[in-house]
Amino acid sequence: MAAQVTGSRGRTRPRRWVYGEGVHDEPIDPFNGDPADPAAGLHDPGDDAPLDPLTDVERQDVLEDLADLEIYQALLAPIGVRGLVIECEDCREPHYFDWDLLRGNLRHLLSSGRPRVHEPAYDPDPDHYVTWDYARGYADGVHDTLTEGTDEEPDAER
Numbered sequence: 730m731a732a733q734v735t736g737s738r739g740r741t742r743p744r745r746w747v748y749g750e751g752v753h754d755e756p757i758d759p760f761n762g763d764p765a766d767p768a769a770g771l772h773d774p775g776d777d778a779p780l781d782p783l784t785d786v787e788r789q790d791v792l793e794d795l796a797d798l799e800i801y802q803a804l805l806a807p808i809g810v811r812g813l814v815i816e817c818e819d820c821r822e823p824h825y826f827d828w829d830l831l832r833g834n835l836r837h838l839l840s841s842g843r844p845r846v847h848e849p850a851y852d853p854d855p856d857h858y859v860t861w862d863y864a865r866g867y868a869d870g871v872h873d874t875l876t877e878g879t880d881e882e883p884d885a886e887r
């Protein structure tokens with residue numbers, strides 16, 4: 730079912746590295762890190778500033794998202810949902826991510842501290858994507874259904 734999404738590989742996608750700091754299209758400074766760099770000290774300090782690593786709380790959030798993602802995919806993929814749609818605050822438009830892409834992005838965020846939210850699936854069909862909130866609500870509903878009737882004492886029916 731994800732074949733169509735992976736089929737976009739290799740196509741030219743618009744580059745939208747607008748999000749966050751530290752992601753640039755600019756060529757790498759050949760003197761970067763070289764103490765003899767003639768431009769040393771002239772840099773805009775915000776330009777090459779190392780990215781802040783994720784805080785423990787942020788890390789935990791990402792790990793929880795990853796865990797949720799597993800559940801959502803397990804529940805929603807069988808009914809035709811290919812991934813999640815995320816309303817991007819920077820672009821002010823929805824970005825569509827298939828499950829694998831989402832997982833990859835979250836892992837990337839964990840390892841590098843950088844989000845990759847602007848690399849959505851190519852030419853997605855919006856009908857096949859739901860929001861985090863929808864997925865969460867769906868999972869809660871399934872959970873409620875599964876646990877229904879188990880609130881009584883175990884031997885109440887016997």
Ligand SMILES: [Zn+2]
Pocket residue numbers: 745748817818819820821824846847
């Ligand atoms: Zn965006």
